[in-house]
Amino acid sequence: MKSKEVRERIRRGEFQKNTSGACDEYVQANVVILPKEFAFDFFLYTYRNPKACPLIEVLEAGEYESRLAKGSDIRMDIPLYHVFINGKLHEKRGDIRDLYQDDYVTFLLGCSFTFESQILNNGIYLRHVDYKKNVAMYKTNMETEPAGRFSGPLVVSMRPIANEHLEKVIEITSRFPNMHGAPVHIGDPSKIGIEQIECPDYGEFVEMKDNETPVFWACGVTPQAAAVRANIPVMITHAPGHMFITDWTNDDFLYEIGEKIPSSSE
Template sequence: MSTLQAPFRTPDAASSARDVRLAARSGALQSHTSGLASAHVQGNLVILPKSHAADFLRYCQANPKPCPLLGVSEPGDPALPMLGEDIDIRSDLPRYRVWRDGELVDEPGDVRALWREDLVSFVIGCSFTFEHALMAEGIALRHVVQQRNVAMYRTNIATVPAGVFRGPMVCSMRPLRATDAIRAVQITSRFPAVHGAPVHLGDPALIGIRAIAHPDYGDPVDVMPDELPVFWACGVTPQAALAEARLPFAITHAPGAMLVTDLPHHRLACF
């Protein structure tokens, strides 16, 4: 493993993916990763004991919109060479969540002290990739402009069960004017590996969201009178499934604190 160099400059959009990971590994980066290393794919994280890995793999395969898989580790191996050089999944995210019996019990900056030889890491596609494509087309995203985490909501859209895993789909929301919403559907359809096209546009109550101003995860953003709330399937969905499954032990990313991979965004475009 590489020796850390200090001091780190604060990562920004122009940083390399590896610089962002090293900043997280050193503890210098503890906030969300939106906008960092903007040319590179970011991923959501789920770490489970091997005894539940096969069921979780089937859950992801049955629910490709919220759970598009980018990579899976070997048991006990903290590296993910298919996603980047020198990745250490135990330390290279700014913030983690630790779950015991379905309850969130801690949000540490690394999980090296909790690592076990039976743990399997799953990295799931993140909407930051299609956000990059939207902004490249001139579509402004309010949470990015305001330097906030995206708003995320538990919905009444049920995921397809697999083994012990089941629960509601979590959706992220971006307010857009109608013309931008139509273009956003076209653009994000090119990226099925990072959630693809929206799952809902308009009235949030139709998907079980009663208080748009109070997201379940992330930060609230205003929806202006000339805008539609546009909802995409979200990689926080597995956290809802973990709560339902009540596994004795699991680790995830903290919402917005992603693994920054070496993959360039264009690698995930299907056309």
């Protein structure tokens, strides 16, 4: 399906699952919506933490149509929203039209689902996609760079990668700095504060094989951890793994314009 078709299905309540593997050729985005009075602090937070919060668009206060998706409505085009009130997850819902206010500013952040499509195009197996599971995500002991009200731990996503493909996966993902880029850690999860890899903070764990290594990337769920610590009156985000699907293709965000990543068949 085209990106617009999926957004329309989401609006009708016909698509309510995570968006991993949906519209593989289109850029998906993490979403943060908050009152204008906190927007500059959050903008500065994204600037200081580009690996976790790679900014790809900011909407004007009260605006809800993304320039990356004609006819979109950020208030109802995401399968599931998280609503934080005073630093606590208050509710989960599939539509926020009745909550949206004229002073709300929306930030769209790059998502690792983009580089997942390129990994798959190179014939490299991703178990969570094959199993139709949400990618596993973890809070780490690495702190993000604070900005104003915002600070908190770096959240990472983890994918088991066959050892023979590690170098290629690093090469592929490094070409997408607007989508979290290269891994932040490879190997022993305890070195970044993850003691039980089988128990992710968000998403779903998939088994690890003997010939695989856990690889960790900065994750767009990081702002949700920051929202808890910031304790601001209201902040609305996507639920982990339930992204906003744009009309931009993944090739539009290649690090070097016009450069293609050769597939394994080329």
